[in-house]
Each structure stands twice: as C-alpha cells, then as structure tokens.
Amino acid sequence: MEKKTRLKRERLKEGLWFSSFKAIACGVVVFLFLFLLILVVKGAGSISWEFLTQVPKEGMTRGGILPAIIGTLWLGIGSVILAFPMGVALGIYLSYYASENLFTRILRLSINNLAGTPSIVFGLFGLAVFVKALGFGVSILSGILTLGLMVLPIIVRSTEEALRAVPKEFIEASFGLGATKFQTIWHVALPTAFGWILTGVILSLSRAAGETAPILFTAASFYMTRIPSSPFSETMALPFHIYALMTEGTNPEIHTKMAFGATLVLLFMVMCLSVLAIIERQRLRKWKKW
Amino acid sequence: MKEEIPTKIHVEGLNFWFGSFQCLKNINLKVPQNRITAIMGPSGCGKSTFLRCLNRMNDFFPGARLTGRILLDGVDIYSEKVDPYELRKRIGMVFQKPNPLPKSIFENVAFGLKIHGIKDNIEARVEKALKDAALWDEVKDKLHKSAFELSGGQQQRLCIARCLALEPEVLLLDEPASALDPISTAKLEELLTELKEHLTIVIVTHNLQQAARVSDFTAFMYLGEIIEFGPTGEVFTKPKDLRTEKYLTGKFG
Numbered sequence: 001m002e003k004k005t006r007l008k009r010e011r012l013k014e015g016l017w018f019s020s021f022k023a024i025a026c027g028v029v030v031f032l033f034l035f036l037l038i039l040v041v042k043g044a045g046s047i048s049w050e051f052l053t054q055v056p057k058e059g060m061t062r063g064g065i066l067p068a069i070i071g072t073l074w075l076g077i078g079s080v081i082l083a084f085p086m087g088v089a090l091g092i093y094l095s096y097y098a099s100e101n102l103f104t105r106i107l108r109l110s111i112n113n114l115a116g117t118p119s120i121v122f123g124l125f126g127l128a129v130f131v132k133a134l135g136f137g138v139s140i141l142s143g144i145l146t147l148g149l150m151v152l153p154i155i156v157r158s159t160e161e162a163l164r165a166v167p168k169e170f171i172e173a174s175f176g177l178g179a180t181k182f183q184t185i186w187h188v189a190l191p192t193a194f195g196w197i198l199t200g201v202i203l204s205l206s207r208a209a210g211e212t213a214p215i216l217f218t219a220a221s222f223y224m225t226r227i228p229s230s231p232f233s234e235t236m237a238l239p240f241h242i243y244a245l246m247t248e249g250t251n252p253e254i255h256t257k258m259a260f261g262a263t264l265v266l267l268f269m270v271m272c273l274s275v276l277a278i279i280e281r282q283r284l285r286k287w288k289k290w
Numbered sequence: 291m292k293e294e295i296p297t298k299i300h301v302e303g304l305n306f307w308f309g310s311f312q313c314l315k316n317i318n319l320k321v322p323q324n325r326i327t328a329i330m331g332p333s334g335c336g337k338s339t340f341l342r343c344l345n346r347m348n349d350f351f352p353g354a355r356l357t358g359r360i361l362l363d364g365v366d367i368y369s370e371k372v373d374p375y376e377l378r379k380r381i382g383m384v385f386q387k388p389n390p391l392p393k394s395i396f397e398n399v400a401f402g403l404k405i406h407g408i409k410d411n412i413e414a415r416v417e418k419a420l421k422d423a424a425l426w427d428e429v430k431d432k433l434h435k436s437a438f439e440l441s442g443g444q445q446q447r448l449c450i451a452r453c454l455a456l457e458p459e460v461l462l463l464d465e466p467a468s469a470l471d472p473i474s475t476a477k478l479e480e481l482l483t484e485l486k487e488h489l490t491i492v493i494v495t496h497n498l499q500q501a502a503r504v505s506d507f508t509a510f511m512y513l514g515e516i517i518e519f520g521p522t523g524e525v526f527t528k529p530k531d532l533r534t535e536k537y538l539t540g541k542f543g
Contacts, residue, residue: 167389172347172389173390175347176378176383177378177379177405177452178375180375180405187404187405192392
C-alpha cells in the first residue's frame, strides 16, 4: 500500500519536472519568434533594392548600405581564410602530436583564455599592434588580422573536437595497414572530420561577420561613399554601421529605421551561414553511417 | 613432424608492461609457417596484447614497454633496422569489430596500396585481393558504394582483403568472428583455411570450438603467460597442464 503512494508521488514529481522543462523550451521558442518578428516589423520597411545596392548618400539619410555589406564580407571571409589553416593545424597538433607536458598545457590554457577574452580587448590589441606598431593603419587588413585572432580558438576547438570524434576503429585500421601518423591524419581522420570542422568554420565566419568591438578601432569607418577597393583602405561594416547609426545618427527618425534595416540584412547573412552549416551536417550524417 | 615446419615468428622471452602493470610474462613461442596458430584463453589474459606486439601496434600506446625479442624470419622486429610501417605491411591485422574505413569498397582495398606508394595495376590488385578474400562475387557490381552497406561478415572479409592487397606474409586476427553470425563465421573460417596456403595465420579467439576447427596449433594463455602450446589435437585431447584442462572443460574462463 505504502509502495503505491510512493510510486504515485514519484510520478507526480516527474510530471512536474517534465512540464517545467517543456515550459522553458516553449519560452525559448516564443522568445526567438518575437525577436525575429520585432526585427522584421521594424526593419522590413527600409529594405529595398536601392538599400542593398547603393552607397549611402546625403549624410546617410538616403541611399543604401552596399559598402557595409561588402565590408562585412571582406572582414568575415578574410579573417576565416587567415584563421582556418592556422586553427586546423593547431587542432591537429593538439589532438595527434602534442604529448601531455607543460608546453601543451600552456598552449591549451592560452587557447581557452583567448576564446574567453572579451572582444573589445581584441580590438585594443589590434589597435596597438596592427594599426600602430605594424603600421597597417585603420584598414581592412588590420580588421582581418584582429578578427582572425578572435576566431582562431573557435576553429582550433572545433577541429580538435571533430578529430576526437573520429572513431578509434578508423585510426587503428589505417595504422594496421602500415600508414604513418601523417597519412592517417591526412587520408582518414581529416576527411572523416571535415564536415564538423567546416561547421566550426562557418560558425566562426558568422561570429566574425557580426562582431563590432574588434573592428571599432582597427577597420571600421563611419561613413563612406564608395566601396572599399583594397585591403589597406578603411571600410564600413554592418555591425559597426548599426552602432554608428544608433549612437551618432543626426536624424534619429530616418537613422533608426535604417539601422533596423541593416540589422535585418546582417541577421539574414548570418542565418544563411547557419543554415549552410546545418545542411552540411545533415548531408554528412546521411552519407556516413557508422 | 614438428621439426619439418619452418618457424615464421619466433618469440623469445617477451615481457610487456602497460605502465607498471605487466600484461605478458616471459612468453616463448614458435609460430610455424603456413599454419594457423590459435591463441585461446579467458578474457583479459593478454591474448590481444600479445597479438598486437607481433606487428608493433602497441607502439601507439604511451606507457607501453617491452623486453625480449620477436624474430620474423630471424630478424628482430623491434630492432632499429626494421621500419614499423613496412612491418605492418608484411604482417597484416584484422580486428575484433569489422572496421572498414568510411570510403567505398574499392577505396578500402586500394587504401593500403596508396599509402605504400604502389601505383601500378591498382584495379587488378584490388580485384585479386577481393577474390582471395572470397568477396569478389558479392561486391563486384557495387565497388564504388560505401563499405558500410555490406553486412558484418562481408565487412570483415573486406578487412581481410584490405590486408591481402598488400601481399602480407603473416595475418593476425583478433577474435575476428566475435561480432559475426554463425554462417558468416563458417565462411570466414573456410577462408582462413584456404589462405594458409600462402601465409602464416595467428588467430586470437575465446571460442574453443573455433580454435579446434580451424587451427593447426594452439596456445593456451592465462594471466599473461603461455601455459601450453602444441598441435591443436594434442592440446585439446591430452592437455599437459591442469589449468588447460580446467579451461577446456569449462571450469573457468
């Protein structure tokens, strides 16, 4: 008899926990939906063909944000191209070559700390080193270097995790046939882990495209009437453009609207990248069933 | 009779440690050429570890330490003159769980050729290896499909074909049938009997019937030592050591 009531109580408890988790999950979805809704409602009005393809005109009260879109692409893609080979190489080193010693521990600690460093710190570092000391000035190049450093730990970590997730059986099979470590990494581990590494790369690309603080002092320009032509020129960039419009806009009514429009464009670009990552992961999951 | 068969692998006073734990104790064994030698014993007795010493697969574990000698055709495989990568080409290994690579059937077999820089007649070599592994007829129409589409037994024969493509002298098998159904197991055993014409086979198993069915010689291992070694018929019918007898009659294991 007593057993039965205990069972009942346990069931009730489980039901309560389950319902509260479910409520939280629903809350998150609702929040995301509202978030998107508000942005679309406020920003959709400014989106037009002109907005996407024109340079800003008349103190940014008219025209579009094309230089900011191009600038964001420059910075995002450039920084990932820079950080990708370095990050993958470091990830390989950490998962296959590094033995557990003081140096490896320091290296790991450095990477973890870099990953947790606030982005404004990267911005100041970039200003001190790339803009001033190396004399690259406020330019796309300085921005790419700064952002590249910022996303490096993301790529290192995702490479390391992806390589760690490669089934041990594959590695043994390769070694068993007489492959060297390098051959095993190159022909077996990397192809197997590639999709996951790529996911990390795409995520870091969207991170780089969306950051404001690292480019604040290193690359960003408030108002440009032309498209950046070389890596040594300053550039507009979407996140900074939004910030600038909201804080320094002289015509709040128009500028707020334009800022929401730019936000929507940025969000759309980042979302496209995330969707790409999801599609890629699904494709790989379907193809490789082990 | 035993004197007439040349020795392929001669193990002399082999001791092996993982860290401070000694897994193998003073192992002496002469593996006869072109015969199947079975190593049986209860789980955790060091069978697999011993097998992995024979093609230096234990090199990859940090903390592994070894003394004694393992001679392949009279040459110590742990001497500096021997390249472990070349060694693993001569001594192939098939693992407990079928482990095809995430590539096509063809690429799985061609993989070993590729990494050893063999570039001529790849297709003919792959075909021959698959035929030798009795798999060709089942896969010839889907060579470029993923190896994971094969059944467990087929995958295991693919793993054997992968080794055979490198024309090894010795094949080591670590409980190759433990994940297979009885029919696949029978096919595999038949295959091994055919293969011993050309190469020397060492098979680890904890399946007594399997050891009795396929092997010419049997070693019984217990707690890191080889307790008994001899022609399979003798070991099974007239075991010299009490522990072997107890194991064979199911008193432990």
